[in-house]
Amino acid sequence: MTTMVLVNFPVSDIEASTSFYEKIGFKKNPDFSDELFSCMIWDENFFIMLLSRARYKTFIGEKEIADTKSTSSALISFTFANAQSVKNFGKLADENGGKTIHLDNGISEEMMYGLEVQDPDGNCLEPVWMNPEMANN
Numbered sequence: 001m002t003t004m005v006l007v008n009f010p011v012s013d014i015e016a017s018t019s020f021y022e023k024i025g026f027k028k029n030p031d032f033s034d035e036l037f038s039c040m041i042w043d044e045n046f047f048i049m050l051l052s053r054a055r056y057k058t059f060i061g062e063k064e065i066a067d068t069k070s071t072s073s074a075l076i077s078f079t080f081a082n083a084q085s086v087k088n089f090g091k092l093a094d095e096n097g098g099k100t101i102h103l104d105n106g107i108s109e110e111m112m113y114g115l116e117v118q119d120p121d122g123n124c125l126e127p128v129w130m131n132p133e134m135a136n137n
Contacts, residue, residue, distance in 0.1 A: 007076050008049045009123040010056035010065045014038055016097075017050045020119055023096040024089060046078055068122030075116065077126040083113035086127045090115045 011017040018028055018038040026048065032039035036055040040048045053065055066073040080086045090100035101116040114128035 002045060004045050004047065006047045006049055008051055008056065008059065009119070009121070010053045010068075011050045011119075011121045011123070012053060014050060014052055017119065017121065020093075020096055020098065021048065021050065024092045024098070024117075042078065048076075068118075068124070070122075072124065075124050075126040077114070077128050080127055080129045083109050083129045086113050086115055086129050089127045090117055093117045093119075 009017075014035065014037065018033075018040070021038075021040045022028060026040040026042055029039040029041050029047075032049075036052045038050040040050060042048070051059075056065060080089065090102070094100050097120045099118040101118075102114075103116070110131060112128065112130045114126055117125045117127060119125070
C-alpha cells in the first residue's frame with residue numbers, strides 16, 4: 001500500500017486559503033470539502049487539508065492553535081523535479097499573498113535548492129529540489 005500524506009493547516013478564511021492554494025498549483029477535491037474545510041491535492045500521495053480554526057480546534061483538545069505568523073510550528077517539505085520549479089512555486093506564492101524566504105545555508109544550487117513558503121496564515125511549506133546524483137552518494 002502506498003502511503004498518503006495529509007497535512008492539516010488551520011486557516012482563518014477557507015475560501016481565501018483555497019484560492020491561494022489553487023493559484024500555487026493545488027487542486028480542490030470538492031468531495032472532501034465544505035464550508036469548514038477544503039481538501040487540496042498536490043498529487044496522488046500529498047494532500048493539504050485547510051481547516052477553519054474552529055474545525056481544527058476539534059482535533060487538538062486543550063491545546064491552543066499556534067500563531068504561525070509569529071511562531072514556526074512545522075516545515076512541510078516536498079520535492080520538485082528541479083531548482084527552477086521550486087523558484088516558480090515560490091514566485092506563485094509571492095504573487096498570490098504568500099511569502100517566500102530563501103536562506104543561504106551554504107549548499108550550492110547544483111546540489112540542493114529549497115525555499116520556505118508561507119501561506120497567508122503563516123503555515124509553512126518547504127519545496128525542495130535535491131540533485132539525485134548527490135543524494136545517492
